[in-house]
Amino acid sequence: MTTLTDTAAPPEVAAAVSTQLLTKRYGEHVAVDAVSLTVRRGEVYGFLGPNGAGKTTTLRMILGLIRATSGAATVLGQRPGAPAANSRIGALIEGPGFYPYLSGRDNLRVLARYRGLADDNVEWALAQVDLTDRAGDRFRSYSLGMKQRLGVAAALLGEPELLILDEPTNGLDPAGVSDMRRLIADLAAAGHTVLLSSHLLSEVQEVCDRVGVISRGRLITEATVTELRGGNRLLVRADPLDAALAVCMRVVGDNAVSVVDGTLRLLVDPGLAAEVTRALVSAEVDVHEIRPSERSLEEVFFEMTATEEDQR
Amino acid sequence: MTAIMAGTRAEMLRLRRWPALWVMLGVWLLLNIIFDYVFTYLAYRNGGGFASEGVSRERLLAGLMPDAVPEAVVQGMPMFGGAIMLTLGALAAGSGYGWGTWKTAFSQGPGRLTVTAGTLAALACVVVGLVVVTFAVDLGFASTLATVEGQSIAWPAAGDVAGAFGGGLLILGMWTVAGVAIGTLARSPALAIGLGAVWVLVVENLLRGAGTLLDWLQPLTDVTPGTVAGSVAAALGATPVSDEGGTPGVVTNLSGGSSIALALAYLAVFAVLTGVLVRRRDVN
Numbered sequence: 001m002t003t004l005t006d007t008a009a010p011p012e013v014a015a016a017v018s019t020q021l022l023t024k025r026y027g028e029h030v031a032v033d034a035v036s037l038t039v040r041r042g043e044v045y046g047f048l049g050p051n052g053a054g055k056t057t058t059l060r061m062i063l064g065l066i067r068a069t070s071g072a073a074t075v076l077g078q079r080p081g082a083p084a085a086n087s088r089i090g091a092l093i094e095g096p097g098f099y100p101y102l103s104g105r106d107n108l109r110v111l112a113r114y115r116g117l118a119d120d121n122v123e124w125a126l127a128q129v130d131l132t133d134r135a136g137d138r139f140r141s142y143s144l145g146m147k148q149r150l151g152v153a154a155a156l157l158g159e160p161e162l163l164i165l166d167e168p169t170n171g172l173d174p175a176g177v178s179d180m181r182r183l184i185a186d187l188a189a190a191g192h193t194v195l196l197s198s199h200l201l202s203e204v205q206e207v208c209d210r211v212g213v214i215s216r217g218r219l220i221t222e223a224t225v226t227e228l229r230g231g232n233r234l235l236v237r238a239d240p241l242d243a244a245l246a247v248c249m250r251v252v253g254d255n256a257v258s259v260v261d262g263t264l265r266l267l268v269d270p271g272l273a274a275e276v277t278r279a280l281v282s283a284e285v286d287v288h289e290i291r292p293s294e295r296s297l298e299e300v301f302f303e304m305t306a307t308e309e310d311q312r
Numbered sequence: 313m314t315a316i317m318a319g320t321r322a323e324m325l326r327l328r329r330w331p332a333l334w335v336m337l338g339v340w341l342l343l344n345i346i347f348d349y350v351f352t353y354l355a356y357r358n359g360g361g362f363a364s365e366g367v368s369r370e371r372l373l374a375g376l377m378p379d380a381v382p383e384a385v386v387q388g389m390p391m392f393g394g395a396i397m398l399t400l401g402a403l404a405a406g407s408g409y410g411w412g413t414w415k416t417a418f419s420q421g422p423g424r425l426t427v428t429a430g431t432l433a434a435l436a437c438v439v440v441g442l443v444v445v446t447f448a449v450d451l452g453f454a455s456t457l458a459t460v461e462g463q464s465i466a467w468p469a470a471g472d473v474a475g476a477f478g479g480g481l482l483i484l485g486m487w488t489v490a491g492v493a494i495g496t497l498a499r500s501p502a503l504a505i506g507l508g509a510v511w512v513l514v515v516e517n518l519l520r521g522a523g524t525l526l527d528w529l530q531p532l533t534d535v536t537p538g539t540v541a542g543s544v545a546a547a548l549g550a551t552p553v554s555d556e557g558g559t560p561g562v563v564t565n566l567s568g569g570s571s572i573a574l575a576l577a578y579l580a581v582f583a584v585l586t587g588v589l590v591r592r593r594d595v596n
Contacts, residue, residue, distance in 0.1 A: 060594075060595075060596075063419050064418075065415060065418060065419065065594065065595045065596075066594035066595065066596070067594060081418075081423075081424075083315070083421055083422055083423045083426070086418075086419055086420065086421045087420070087421030087422075088421075089419070091419045093415060093419070095412065096412070096416070097411055097412020097413045097414075097415045097416040098411065098412075098413060098416065099326055099329075099330075099411060099413055100411060101329065101330060101331060102326060102329055106325065106326075106329060109325060110322045110323075110325050110326045111322070111416065111417075111420055113318055113319075113321045113322035113325060114318060114319060114322045114417060114420040114421065114422055114427070114430075115318075115420050115421050116314070116315075116318045154416065
C-alpha cells in the first residue's frame with residue numbers, strides 16, 4: 001500500500017477508526033486482505049472501491065457485526081462492537097434494515113429506545129433527511145430512496161460522534177444526492193467524523209477530506225483527495241518552449257519539470273504560479289496558459305486499480 | 313439492567329405493532345374456545361353422542377363450568393399452544409435476519425446479549441398477557457354457559473388458578489424460547505417454523521408411539537419437550553390423551569415435579585443456546 005499523507009499525529013490519539021492488517025476470509029476466498037486504515041477524528045473519510053472490493057465487509061468488521069479472521073481494529077478507542085463504541089456510532093450498512101410493517105417513525109422509535117433516547121430525537125432525525133411528511137407511512141411502502149433516507153436518519157439518532165455510511169446515496173434522485181452531500185458536509189462542519197463508503201468517485205471527490213482506495217480486498221492507497229489527484233502540479237504552455245523549460249528548471253529545480261506533448265508540467269505547489277509567471281515574463285517568454293493541473297479522481301482510481309490488477 | 317429495560321421497551325413496541333403477533337394470539341384463543349367450549353358444549357347438547365368419546369353428559373357439563381377453567385386453560389397448551397408459540401418465537405427471531413433488523417439493532421449500542429435479553433423479556437410479557445387473556449376468555453365462556461344451563465357459578469380455587477397460571481407460563485414460555493432458539497439457529501423464519509411445527513405436531517407423537525413399542529426408546533421419549541409440557545398439563549388436572557375424552561398432547565409419562573424441573577431446564581437451555589448463537593455468529 002502507498003501512503004501519501006503525513007503520519008505525524010499518533011493514530012491512537014487522533015484516530016476515530018484504526019485498523020491493523022484487518023483480514024476476513026471465507027474459506028479460500030479472502031474478502032478483506034490485511035487492510036490498515038486510519039480515520040481521523042473530525043474528518044470525512046472516503047472509502048472508495050468498486051463493487052465487491054471489500055468495503056462493506058471492512059465496515060461490518062469495524063462495527064463488530066462480523067469477526068475478523070486476523071488483524072485488529074480500534075473504534076473510538078474500543079474494540080469493534082463494544083457497546084461503549086457502538087452507542088457513539090451511527091451506521092448505515094449495505095441498505096437499511098427495518099421492520100416492513102412499521103412506519104418510518106415507529107422504526108426510528110424502536111431504535112431510539114435501544115439507545116435510550118427520547119422521541120424528540122426521532123423527529124429531529126426525520127427532519128434532517130426531509131422525511132417528516134411520509135414518516136407515518138409503512139416502511140414497506142417506501143421507495144428505494146426513501147428507505148435510504150430513513151437509514152441515514154437512523155444513523156443520525158442521538159447525533160453520534162462517528163457516522164459510518166455505506167453507499168448512502170444509493171437510490172436517491174439527483175436532488176436527494178445533493179441534499180445528502182450537503183448533510184454530510186454539515187455533519188463534518190459540526191465536528192462529526194464521517195466514514196463514507198462509496199463507489200461513486202464524484203461523491204467522494206466532493207465531500208471527503210481523505211480517501212482510502214480498496215480493490216480486491218486490499219487497501220491500495222490512503223491520501224487526501226488533493227494528493228490523489230496530483231494537486232501539486234502546475235501546467236505551463238509557453239513559447240519558446242526551450243527558453244520556458246530553462247526558466248522553469250531554474251525556478252523550481254531540474255527534477256520538478258517535465259515536458260509532455262509540448263506542455264511543461266511542474267511538480268510544485270500551484271501557489272508558485274505567480275513566481276513562475278514573473279520569471280517567464282522577465283525572460284521574455286510568452287505565457288499562453290499557466291494553471292494547476294489535476295487529474296480527476298476517476299482517472300486516479302482506474303489508474304490505481306489497473307496497476308493493482310497488473311501486479312497480481 | 314437499564315439497557316435490558318430499554319431493549320425490552322424497544323422490542324415491545326415492534327411486537328405490539330406486528331400483525332403476525334395478533335394473528336398467532338388470535339388463533340390460539342380461537343382454538344382454545346372451539347375445542348374447550350364450542351365442541352364440548354355441542355357434544356353435551358347432543359346428548360353426549362357427538363365427539364364425546366363416551367364421556368357422560370354430566371362430566372361434559374362439569375368441564376364447561378367456571379371451576380374447571382384451570383384445567384381448560386392448560387389442556388391445549390402442550391400441543392396446539394406449543395406449536396403456536398414456537399411459531400411466534402421462530403418468527404420473532406428468524407424474521408430479523410431476513411429484514412436485516414438484527415444488523416440494525418446490533419449497531420445501536422446495546423450488546424448483542426442485551427438485545428436478545430430484551431427480546432426474550434418482551435416475549436415473556438406477551439406470554440404472561442396471553443395466559444391472563446386465556447383465563448379471562450375461558451372464565452367468560454364458562455360463566456355464560458353456566459348461566460345458560462341454569463347452573464350455579466362456582467369459581468375455581470385460588471390454588472388451582474395459581475397452579476394453572478404458572479404451568480401455562482412454563483409450557484408456553486418453554487415453547488416460545490424454543491422457537492426463538494430455532495429461529496436464531498436457522499436465521500430464517502420459514503425453515504424454523506417448518507422444523508418446529510413438524511417436531512411438535514408430528515415427530516413427538518410418532519416418537520411416543522414408537523416408545524411404547526421399543527423399550528430402549530422410552531427413556532428418550534419421556535424427556536422430549538412435548539412430553540414434558542404434556543406432563544406439566546396433566547399434573548395440573550388436564551385429562552391425559554390415554555383417558556376417555558382426553559386431550560391430545562396431555563400425557564402422564566412424568567410426575568409433576570420432574571416435568572416442571574425439566575421444563576425449566578429446557579427453557580434455560582434454549583435461552584442459553586440462543587445467547588451463544590447470537591453472540592458468536594457473524595451478522596450479515
